[in-house]
Each structure stands twice: as C-alpha cells, then as structure tokens.
Amino acid sequence: MKRFSGLLSAVALSAGLAFAAAPAMAQQPPAPPSVKQSTPAAIGYAKEILTMKNVQVMYAGAVPGIIEKTKTGLLQQYLNYQKDLDEVAVIVAKAYAGREKEIGDGMAQIYAAEFTEQELKDLVTFYKTPLGQKLLTSEPKAINDSLQYMQQWAQQFGVQVNAQFKAEMKKRGKDI
Template identity: 65%
Template sequence: MKSFSRILSAAGLALGLALSAVPVSAQQKDAAAPLKPASAAALAAAKEILAMKNASAMYANAVPNLVEQTKNGLLQNNLNYQKDLNEVAVVVAKTLAGREKEIGDGMAQIYANEFSEQELKDLVTFYKTPLGTKLLASEPRAIQFSMSYMNQWAQQFAATIDNEFRNEMKKRGKPI
C-alpha cells in the first residue's frame, strides 16, 4: 500500500505538471463545465475499467483521512478539547463511512464524459486481452519508475539552472 501511495503521489505530481501546461482559464472552464448525462451502459463500462485499474485504492481511506485532517485542524485552535475531538472523530468517521464511494461514481461519470460508450466497451475488451492485462499490471510500476526518473532529472537540471544563475550574476559583478 505504501508503494501505491507513492505511485499516487507521483501520479499527482505528473498530473500537476501536465496541468501546468494548460492555461489557467482553460482549466477553470473545464472544471466548471457540467458533466453530460451518461448511459447506464457507459457508466457500467467506466466502473468496470476503474475496477480493473483498482482505482478504489486511491480513495479507500479518503473519509478517515479527511476526518483526521479536520480533527487536527480543529485541535490547533481548541487544544483543551483534544479528548472530545478524538472521540468525536471516531463517531464522525463511522457516520460518514462509505461516502468515499461517491468518488468512484464521480470518476466513472468523468470517464463516461471523456469516452463514448463504445470506446469504454472497447477499453474493457482491451484490458481483458493479454496485452491489456499486462498494461494493468505493469503501468503502476512504469509510472513509479518514470516519476523517479523525472525527479532525478529535475534535481540534476536544477543544479544546471543554479549554475546558469550564478554565471549570469557573476557577469553582472554580483557573485552569489
């Protein structure tokens, strides 16, 4: 699970980098656009794809994690209520347990907006082939290694950038 969390963090970084190339106004427009209704078959295929990708592992602990974050935020300003807030956190987590499934439903709706019903069905068929099965099994590792490579490259490139800054500042008579 720890390696999956690292993959998710890396995927989040990759997504952030990818989105940084899109103009902010375009991002806001896309985020504000309502999702179009999807057929039951499209949603079913999207959910099947997400199940094949084990997407639920990404958000399985969303409710307890958010409850814990909220509790910790409240504790910062209410230290004298620590015992009560710890007890209430258990109650709130139990009350809201299962709500993370809303994330899966939302993800399925997003897939159904990005792909046609037939495309989703074709993807399900593909993921059931030997190559599709291999992709599902190998992709998390490939993403993890890609993110590791990207981090190493960024560290090395940052040193290059630092040297360029220092050289340019030296030319100006302002060594740093």
Template identity: 65%
Template sequence: MTSFVRILSAAGLALGVALTAVSVSAQQKAPAPAAAPSLKEGSPAAIAAAKEILKMKNASAMYANAVPNIVLQTKESLLQSNLNYQKDLNEVATIVAKNLAGREQEIGDGMAKVYANEFTEQELKDLVTFYKSPLGQKLLASEPRAIQFSMSYMNQWAQQFSEIVNAQFRAEMRKRGKEI
C-alpha cells in the same frame, strides 16, 4: 502489484491532502471556488463499462482511505487552534469517521462519470475488451512499475536540471556583481 498499491496509496493520500485543503479553506471562509465543469450524463451502459474499467485498474485503492484520511487531517487542523479540545476532537473524529464511512465510493462513482464523459459508450466497451485481452492484462500488470520508474526518472531529471538552473542564476547574478 505491491508497487502499484503503493503508488495508488500515495495518490490516495495526495487526494486526501487536496480535499482537506479544500475543507480547511472552506472553514476559513475563503471565496467559493469556481463551479466544477458539468459532466454530461452517461448512459447506464457507459457508466457500467467505466466502473468495470476502474475495477480492473484497481482504482478504488487510490481513494480507499480518503474518508479516514480527511477526517484525521481535519481533526489535526482543528487541533492546531483548539488544543484544549484534544480529547473531544479525538472522540468526535471517531464518530465523524463512522458516520461518513463508505462515502469514498462517491469518488469511484464520480470517476466513472468522468470516463463516461470522456469516452463514448462504445469506446468504453472496447476498452473493457482491450483490458481483458492479453496485451491489456500485461498493461494492467506492467503499467504501475513503468509509472514508478517514470516518476523516479522525472525526479532524477528535475534534480539535475535544478542544479543547472541554480548555476545559471548564480552566473547571471555574478555578472551583476552579486554573489549568492
């Protein structure tokens, strides 16, 4: 379970970084991104089942620190070009974090809508039943470790494969009389 929380924390951090990038790019007056695809409105029962699934999967751990992380990253970004306002920005970060505390729940609500958009109400109810079954409980308990090992394997494979790619680049460049 500890490794699952670490994986979810890392995912939460990645989410925070991604959201900060959106925030910073908005501050830099970048062109507006394309609108997110609209989701069909799920029934209250579908949303409730989706929220139950997300609760069983402890999905909230992924975004539990989203607000403080985004506030911190935004403050750090603003500090880079406003060093003389460090004291003020530190104070404002505390105020902003307090004002926006709890907003991370919007992520959970959005995730529930995504599930309700991707699965029928009955499928969601069936998933709840599955996750409550012995096999579903085993999946909930074992999946984080399997994901961790899978990520480790993928990283190891990518490292070895990049060496092969690098060697081929060098070989092809040697054929052209250029050592790199």
C-alpha cells in the same frame, strides 16, 4: 491492484485533504465538473474499467484522512478539547463511512462522459486480453519510474541553472 495506488493515492488524498480545512459547504457531493449524461451501460463499463485499474485504492483513505485532518485542525484551535475531539472523530467516522464510494461514482461518470459506450466496452474487452492485463500491471510502475526520473532530472537541471545564474552574476561582479 497496487499499480495506480502509489502514484495516484498521494495525489488524490492530498487534494482531498487540502479541501478538508474548509468548512462543509453542502450536504451532498458535488457533481463532477461539466459531465454530460451517459447511459447506465456506459457508467457500468466505466466502473468496470476503474475496478480493473484498482483506482479505489487511491481514494480508499479519503474519508478517514479528511476526518483526521479536520480533527487536527480543530485541535490546533481548541487544544483543551482533545479528548472530546478524539471521541467525536469516531462518531463522525461512523457517520461518514462509505462516502468514498461517491468518488468512484463521480469518476465513473467522468469516464462515461469522456468515452462512448462502445469505446468503454472495447476498453473492457482490451483490458481482459493478455496485453491489456500487462498494461494494467506495468503502466503504473512505468508512470512511477517516469515521475522519479523527472524529479531527478529536475534536480540535476536545477543545479545547472543555479550554476549558470552564479556564473552570469559573477560576470557582473556580483558573487552570489
């Protein structure tokens, strides 16, 4: 499902890449923030919902992206090691292949903590209905279009605010 990908992949990847510059602090993935324990069934339903929403698309490139970002950062400091860093990037990519699954597992735990097992089961049932399928298909476009509208509105509003600032400053005898 390409639906969630456009909107969320950029957000998730940029957030992930932002942390790439920091040195690795721990060898195991962090636990999702303040997540209560859930039943295996609840986590299973949450994973099914996330699969239906195709959220894995938004973090599929996280591992290669973070590796590339880290390599690029190191290249800025050690330009004379480009060949070695290129070779090491391949080794690191192989060593960490599949780690993006941890993101999906963490997201499922978060969903399972936010909703009851019955609610998750009901959501799975709903998403399998024609309306649920339409929501899965149409909502990402609606969200994307809404975000684009908000950006356009903000740009136009910014022009108006800027003009108002200039007008108020002109009243004070200061042309800006």
